[in-house]
Amino acid sequence: MHLHRYEKYWLIFGVGTLVVFLSVIGFSAFAMGHHPPSHMATVNPENLSESPPFDEPGLKQIDENTYEATIIAMTFGYEPNTITVPAGSTVKFQVTSQDVVHSFTIPTTNVNMMITPGHINQSEYTFDKTGSYLVLCNEYCGIGHQNMQMTIEVIE
Ligand code: CUA
Numbered sequence: 001m002h003l004h005r006y007e008k009y010w011l012i013f014g015v016g017t018l019v020v021f022l023s024v025i026g027f028s029a030f031a032m033g034h035h036p037p038s039h040m041a042t043v044n045p046e047n048l049s050e051s052p053p054f055d056e057p058g059l060k061q062i063d064e065n066t067y068e069a070t071i072i073a074m075t076f077g078y079e080p081n082t083i084t085v086p087a088g089s090t091v092k093f094q095v096t097s098q099d100v101v102h103s104f105t106i107p108t109t110n111v112n113m114m115i116t117p118g119h120i121n122q123s124e125y126t127f128d129k130t131g132s133y134l135v136l137c138n139e140y141c142g143i144g145h146q147n148m149q150m151t152i153e154v155i156e
């Protein structure tokens with residue numbers, strides 16, 4: 001079979017970009033732990049105050065270095081508004097919305113979830129560095145969207 005020189009270049013280029021993109025996705029998924037945040041668990045958004053664990057939003061210690069943060073997103077804030085964990089802690093977030101679509105985004109980390117009423121979204125992150133981490137909403141959710149935030153304090 002005879003292939004024109006330019007056809008060969010295009011084949012090499014096409015296969016090369018495919019290999020590069022699949023490698024980037026593979027590295028991101030397996031080495032860095034990135035994954036889609038969607039989760040199949042559901043909850044009735046109109047009845048959160050009687051639906052565990054959202055009847056008691058807040059931080060719960062699971063073992064020495066692991067915490068579970070149960071958070072409700074709402075117009076225009078999060079309940080609770082601040083959580084504090086020691087450096088080195090892994091925090092498992094479970095977040096839902098009581099009204100409209102929000103997000104739960106911690107810049108500079110891989111935590112970036114769309115928060116949909118009726119669904120429980122989960123993600124986890126290990127906070128190795130101390131400091132104050134801002135949590136933002138990046139889904140436009142109404143007139144106070146730009147004020148919607150909470151803080152994660154990571155202490156010694
Ligand atoms: Cu909540 Cu934007």
